[in-house]
Amino acid sequence: MKVLISDSLSEEGLEILRQAGLEVIYKPGLSPEELKQEISEVEGLIIRSGTKVTKEIIASAKKLKVIGRAGTGLDNVDIPSANERGIVVMNVPGGNTLSAAEHTLALLFAMARKIPQANASVRKGLWERKKFMGVELNGKVLGIIGLGRIGNIVAERALCLKMQVLAYDPFVTPDHASKKGIELVSLDELYKRADFITIHTPLTKETHHLLNKEAFAKMKKGVYIINCARGGIIDEEALHEAILLGKVAGAALDVFEKEPVSVDHPLLKLDQVIATPHLGASTVEAQKVVAVEIAKQVVDFLLSGIVRNAVNVPSISAEALKVLQPVLNLSEKIGLLSAQIAEGAIEEVEITYKGELARLEIKPVTLALVKGLLSPFLKEDVNYVNALFRAKERNIKVVEATTEETEDFTSLISVKIKHTQGETLVEGTLFGKKEPRVVRINGFRLDALPEGHMLYIFNEDKPGVIGKIGTILGKHRLNISRMYVGQDPMKKRNVILLSLDQSPTREAIADLEKEESVYLVKPLEL
Numbered sequence: 001m002k003v004l005i006s007d008s009l010s011e012e013g014l015e016i017l018r019q020a021g022l023e024v025i026y027k028p029g030l031s032p033e034e035l036k037q038e039i040s041e042v043e044g045l046i047i048r049s050g051t052k053v054t055k056e057i058i059a060s061a062k063k064l065k066v067i068g069r070a071g072t073g074l075d076n077v078d079i080p081s082a083n084e085r086g087i088v089v090m091n092v093p094g095g096n097t098l099s100a101a102e103h104t105l106a107l108l109f110a111m112a113r114k115i116p117q118a119n120a121s122v123r124k125g126l127w128e129r130k131k132f133m134g135v136e137l138n139g140k141v142l143g144i145i146g147l148g149r150i151g152n153i154v155a156e157r158a159l160c161l162k163m164q165v166l167a168y169d170p171f172v173t174p175d176h177a178s179k180k181g182i183e184l185v186s187l188d189e190l191y192k193r194a195d196f197i198t199i200h201t202p203l204t205k206e207t208h209h210l211l212n213k214e215a216f217a218k219m220k221k222g223v224y225i226i227n228c229a230r231g232g233i234i235d236e237e238a239l240h241e242a243i244l245l246g247k248v249a250g251a252a253l254d255v256f257e258k259e260p261v262s263v264d265h266p267l268l269k270l271d272q273v274i275a276t277p278h279l280g281a282s283t284v285e286a287q288k289v290v291a292v293e294i295a296k297q298v299v300d301f302l303l304s305g306i307v308r309n310a311v312n313v314p315s316i317s318a319e320a321l322k323v324l325q326p327v328l329n330l331s332e333k334i335g336l337l338s339a340q341i342a343e344g345a346i347e348e349v350e351i352t353y354k355g356e357l358a359r360l361e362i363k364p365v366t367l368a369l370v371k372g373l374l375s376p377f378l379k380e381d382v383n384y385v386n387a388l389f390r391a392k393e394r395n396i397k398v399v400e401a402t403t404e405e406t407e408d409f410t411s412l413i414s415v416k417i418k419h420t421q422g423e424t425l426v427e428g429t430l431f432g433k434k435e436p437r438v439v440r441i442n443g444f445r446l447d448a449l450p451e452g453h454m455l456y457i458f459n460e461d462k463p464g465v466i467g468k469i470g471t472i473l474g475k476h477r478l479n480i481s482r483m484y485v486g487q488d489p490m491k492k493r494n495v496i497l498l499s500l501d502q503s504p505t506r507e508a509i510a511d512l513e514k515e516e517s518v519y520l521v522k523p524l525e526l
């Protein structure tokens, strides 16, 4: 398998990929056109912030299974398109947190003491001590927008500098913040009170242009702004205007709406602005961590199916996978079987996890079931990532329920399919916690191993029918390796599942259908 790396990545990461036997195509700095070419034949793509993985790029990727981000932000990846194509998207959250937080503090100091401007002046042979009068951080109010991993580290360090720390984050509780000495406030209050404002949210629809004209208007006169998160969170035109009006005394920017930023950008013409070229994560330490981690994650996924730090599919560690794998297998088989015996178009699938299964993480189990359910129609166009998306596309409603109660089994997956011709109920369990067993189909009790080429037969329960079925299959040279028979309580009808050594031919099925005691015959591939 091939992995394309289209941004610079530490050697340690490249080595892990090679050691795992993957073919490494290391081409940092590809143009979008070149990327479209290169991506077409690879199974994995590793990027940083430089590569824009757009809808068009994803459309050119014929074999792509995973996009690995050696870092945090994923705003440069079109995740809905990846979902649609069933591509797992993963990152390394936390791998560069410290570096990004330290860079924020470096910018904070540099801006407060005008270090870049003073450095440039000294190099010009000047000695302008008055011009570069700074401000102390001690006792000043720092307003943090986004109190996540980076925001928290920045807060911790700022408190040590004896700054007063306010934060705005709608997803954090006041208690959680106050325990750390941070005052959680509304955005308006933060704007009103902060001497320095630093942003640490992701770029989303909600945070796009969060710092706009109206926001700057609410701030203290002489406020300083730091953006080490993403360009696009600040409306750059509004910031430019606020600096010219004297509302904002200075801005330190590591990120821009369009990167690399143009030398003609109006903000770069202002003395009050200092800038770095997206260096938040650029330390030897952070780069080693993110490269090694993403390489391991991509290897684990491509070679063993282990999902870690994915943003579009539930993550399953190697340990959890050991426990979950048999359940996923059972669930996928039940989905496959249900789809093949259901008559008409599927409208709804109602999955109930009973007994011990109710205590498990059910999200991946449901994905496996829906994948199985859609596989007979969509083949390789459905996988764990896009299963729910594909179901929604086909107007199939997926309902999940859990109950610790079971009648006869310690654990049971019960699946009711509502389709245009009625309902189908399939139930399964694990034998010895490992082997999948189908234990009920439409109320008929069985004990069937759902595997390989099978035949589902619904017939009248009377002497000689099973013999006739065997004779017909024998005539067509089809060997029965296993047979499971379920009888209804009135002893009038059977459900039979037969395991065959090969797929039954059309002629064999037609001959079985001619038997008057046979109501229905369906070939199954499980």
Ligand SMILES: NC(=O)C1=CN([C@@H]2O[C@H](COP(=O)(O)OP(=O)(O)OC[C@H]3O[C@@H](n4cnc5c(N)ncnc54)[C@H](O)[C@@H]3O)[C@@H](O)[C@H]2O)C=CC1
Pocket: 071, 072, 073, 074, 093, 094, 096, 097, 100, 145, 146, 147, 148, 149, 150, 151, 168, 169, 170, 171, 172, 200, 201, 202, 203, 206, 207, 228, 229, 230, 254, 255, 278, 279, 280, 281, 282
């Ligand atoms: N300059 C650089 O090189 C780097 C930049 N980053 C950027 O920093 C961002 C934050 O990184 P982490 O702290 O690791 O992420 P995180 O997910 O730990 O924290 C983000 C915080 O923002 C909050 N948030 C989300 N929407 C919000 C909103 N509308 N208003 C206020 N708060 C909101 C979340 O609740 C969360 O607490 C990343 O998304 C990335 O874009 C990250 C690493 C390096």
Ligand SMILES: O=C(O)C(=O)COP(=O)(O)O
Pocket: 048, 049, 050, 070, 071, 072, 073, 074, 096, 278, 279, 280, 281, 282
């Ligand atoms: O991890 C992030 O979100 C970053 O912004 C770091 O970007 P980079 O990997 O240095 O291009």
